[in-house]
Amino acid sequence: MTPITGWKADPGKRRADLPPLTERQRVVHLLRRFSPGCTPELVSQVSGLGIEEWLDRQLEGRVEPALDLDRRLESLGSIGLTNAEVFSEYVKPIPADLSAEERRARNRLRNVPSREVRDSVLLHAVYGPHCVLEVAADFLRNHFCVAVDKGAVKYFATEYEREVIRGRCFGAFRGILGASAKHPAMLTYLDNEVSRRPPTKAELKAIEMRKRLETNSKRQGQEASDIAAQRGLNENYARELLELHTLGVDNYYTQGDVEEVARALTGWTIEKGGREPMVFKFHADMHCGDNKRVLHKVIRRDWKDPQQEGEQVLDLLAEHEGTADYLAWKLCRFFVCDDPPEGIVRRVAAAFRKSDGNLAAVYRAIATDPDFFDPRFYGAKFKRPFEFVVSALRVTRADIRSCTGLHKALAAMNENIYLCKDPTGYYDQAEAWLDPGALAVRWKFAKDLVAGRIEGVRVPSTFYAGLEDAREEYLNLELVRRVLPAGVGERTSRVLSARIAEHSGTERSLRKAVPSLVGVLLASPEFQEQ
Numbered sequence: 008m009t010p011i012t013g014w015k016a017d018p019g020k021r022r023a024d025l026p027p028l029t030e031r032q033r034v035v036h037l038l039r040r041f042s043p044g045c046t047p048e049l050v051s052q053v054s055g056l057g058i059e060e061w062l063d064r065q066l067e068g069r070v071e072p073a074l075d076l077d078r079r080l081e082s083l084g085s086i087g088l089t090n091a092e093v094f095s096e097y098v099k100p101i102p103a104d105l106s107a108e109e110r111r112a113r114n115r116l117r118n119v120p121s122r123e124v125r126d127s128v129l130l131h132a133v134y135g136p137h138c139v140l141e142v143a144a145d146f147l148r149n150h151f152c153v154a155v156d157k158g159a160v161k162y163f164a165t166e167y168e169r170e171v172i173r174g175r176c177f178g179a180f181r182g183i184l185g186a187s188a189k190h191p192a193m194l195t196y197l198d199n200e201v202s203r204r205p206p207t208k209a210e211l212k213a214i215e216m217r218k219r220l221e222t223n224s225k226r227q228g229q230e231a232s233d234i235a236a237q238r239g240l241n242e243n244y245a246r247e248l249l250e251l252h253t254l255g256v257d258n259y260y261t262q263g264d265v266e267e268v269a270r271a272l273t274g275w276t277i278e279k280g281g282r283e284p285m286v287f288k289f290h291a292d293m294h295c296g297d298n299k300r301v302l303h304k305v306i307r308r309d310w311k312d313p314q315q316e317g318e319q320v321l322d323l324l325a326e327h328e329g330t331a332d333y334l335a336w337k338l339c340r341f342f343v344c345d346d347p348p349e350g351i352v353r354r355v356a357a358a359f360r361k362s363d364g365n366l367a368a369v370y371r372a373i374a375t376d377p378d379f380f381d382p383r384f385y386g387a388k389f390k391r392p393f394e395f396v397v398s399a400l401r402v403t404r405a406d407i408r409s410c411t412g413l414h415k416a417l418a419a420m421n422e423n424i425y426l427c428k429d430p431t432g433y434y435d436q437a438e439a440w441l442d443p444g445a446l447a448v449r450w451k452f453a454k455d456l457v458a459g460r461i462e463g464v465r466v467p468s469t470f471y472a473g474l475e476d477a478r479e480e481y482l483n484l485e486l487v488r489r490v491l492p493a494g495v496g497e498r499t500s501r502v503l504s505a506r507i508a509e510h511s512g513t514e515r516s517l518r519k520a521v522p523s524l525v526g527v528l529l530a531s532p533e534f535q536e537q
Contacts (some may be wrong), residue, residue: 017210019492025382031059035493036385039063039537041270041374042138043145046400049138050492062374065139066177066367076134079407081125082131085165090191090285093120094160122375124168125424126410129456131173131224132397139370143176144412145342145393148425149432151187151252153196156426163192163285164425180323180334180364184252188244188321189287191277195431197244200276202269203293205239245269247430253324255333264302268422271306272317289314302327331359335369344384345436351378386493388537389437392420395449399456399529402490404470409463416461420445444536453529459523466522479511482524490528499531 028036034053038045041062053061064070080086085093097120101113128148132141151172155161167190175183187193194200245268249260273295278288294313299306301320309315324330335356338346351373358372373379390398396417400407407413417423427433434440454484455461477485483503487495495503506527510520528534 014179018163028380028382028385030054031495032382032385033380036380037062037374038138039386040388041142041370043132043135043141043394044401046402047489049491059375062139062371066371068137068140068177070136073134073136073231076130076136079130079134081126085120085123085377086127086169088120088165089168090163093165094285098162108286118161120165121155121425124165125155125414127143128168128424129397129410129413130407132393133400135407140173140176140450143366144173146338146435147172147176147183149427149435150337151183151191151193152425152427152430152432153192157196160192160196163190163195166190167192168425174302175366177367177370178365180330180366181321184325184365185318185321186381187252188272188317189275191285191287192243194287194320196276197247199244199272202241202244202275203239203273203290204270204295212248240266240269240273242266242269245272247279248324249432253333254327257335258333259302259327259329263300267299267306268320271299271301271320274313275317277378298531325364328360331356331364334364334507335359338369338373340368343379344387345438346451347354348378348381388435389432389440390433390448390535390537391440392417392422393424393433393535395535396420396452399453399534400464403456403525403529404463405456406464406467408465412462416455420448420452444508446530446532449535450526450530454523456529457526466525471521471525473522479517482507482517482521485498486521486524486528490525491531491533493533493536495528495531495533499528499533501533503527 030053031050034050035045037058038049038053042049047103056064065408085097088096098114099113101110105113128144129380131341132145134382135141148168153164154165156166167187171183171190171192173187173188191200211389223355242265246265248268249265254260274290274293276288276290276293278284278286291313294316296308296309296313297445299316301323306316306319332352335358339352339355344353354376355369357370359369362368378384396413399405400413414423422433454459456464457466459465474482474485474489483500486503506524507517507522508517517518
């Protein structure tokens with residue numbers, strides 16, 4: 008049995024004379040974009056409340072308590088801890104006299120926080136009732152990307168996910184921009200923690216003298232050499248701040264602006280000792296103490312509080328017209344289509360400016376824009392692996408006892424949570440994921456999920472209730488209703504009917520085939536549509 012192929016790789020060229028969406032299609036379209044997975048239950052809920060009322064409740068946090076989610080999160084002991092508490096609980100020293108097994112145990116302990124924060128992302132997405140928040144967090148997690156395989160980010164990501172990403176999904180963009188800029192996860196990931204003013208000639212001379220005096224100790228000599236190499240400006244964060252977080256690639260800024268922003272942010276580092284270790288710390292002795300010129304504006308040296316020079320840069324970027332335009336375009340690409348129309352981008356950018364960058368207002372502007380419900384964009388996005396896996400788990404009401412198998416599946420699909428190899432984050436366009444083997448890998452996941460072969464995950468028997476006893480002529484319709492509220496095309500319907508016919512010889516044979524029939528729909532082109 009092979010997967011049903013044929014997803015529309017270029018939805019942007021669909022006909023412009025399609026009929027308007029029906030009310031049900033509008034609900035399905037909203038949920039495909041503003042929830043982690045469109046389910047029959049969600050369709051009923053939104054249809055009953057109305058689109059605007061449901062959206063209001065989501066944006067205002069008026070959602071049902073997540074008791075099942077809370078119960079599942081209880082086993083993740085690290086996700087409520089601060090950076091300092093993570094280090095205290097999980098980064099235990101490894102004395103020289105420990106046995107090999109004890110050393111392995113300490114190393115396993117150190118990996119717990121990064122594993123549990125990745126588990127928490129999955130569990131929130133699958134079981135969380137706050138649908139819009141989950142989708143917004145998914146966007147922002149990639150926009151302000153960090154990766155847990157970079158140094159101490161594995162210990163900082165817990166607090167970063169909770170306080171920076173999830174905690175600021177609906178707030179002002181300036182708030183999340185500033186919070187990410189000062190968080191140890193970002194400072195470590197993009198190396199700003201080591202960025203400092205270049206050494207003076209006197210300091211270089213002193214370092215060289217120290218190195219000559221330490222020739223009797225190779226280790227000390229290496230330390231001195233490392234110090235000398237570290238002393239200087241690091242442009243990594245400044246470049247990504249301009250290119251990825253605010254203005255967009257090569258928009259408005261020059262290489263000179265990158266250097267000036269980097270200079271303004273020197274001294275923004277991490278306090279690694281004292282009573283509150285592993286928090287943001289400004290070190291004035293690392294700071295470039297002179298005027299800076301950023302985007303044609305002079306940032307004057309602040310003698311009393313030089314940290315404010317960096318804050319002025321963030322203010323300038325958050326208020327810049329280029330940031331509104333870039334964020335609007337990127338959000339429309341995420342929520343509307345891979346190549347969004349200029350009209351909706353322009354209107355969303357206007358909403359960004361009018362609301363002073365309030366993200367909840369921007370999401371509302373997208374969801375209520377007339378172009379959002381243009382029939383050309385219905386099912387026009389292609390699910391990323393994370394979106395595919397989460398939506399499959401949600402629609403089948405999967406019971407997750409362990410996330411291990413899910414992380415393995417996402418790794419096979421090249422979208423490991425908090426492990427993106429590039430600071431761009433994972434791309435959300437179809438072309439990034441439509442490689443020749445992509446659908447085959449997804450088909451295998453669908454087949455393994457319904458067969459109970461994903462480690463730690465089971466589709467509960469309650470999901471199949473009534474399907475085993477459905478009459479053959481109605482089974483096709485009932486399967487589609489449960490798995491694909493948007494319906495299926497003629498080709499998928501024919502394939503499903505043929506699979507049903509293959510097992511219709513006896514009632515027992517058909518009952519046993521029901522899980523595999525669900526797998527057929529999860530692997531179908533229609534289920535890949537967003």
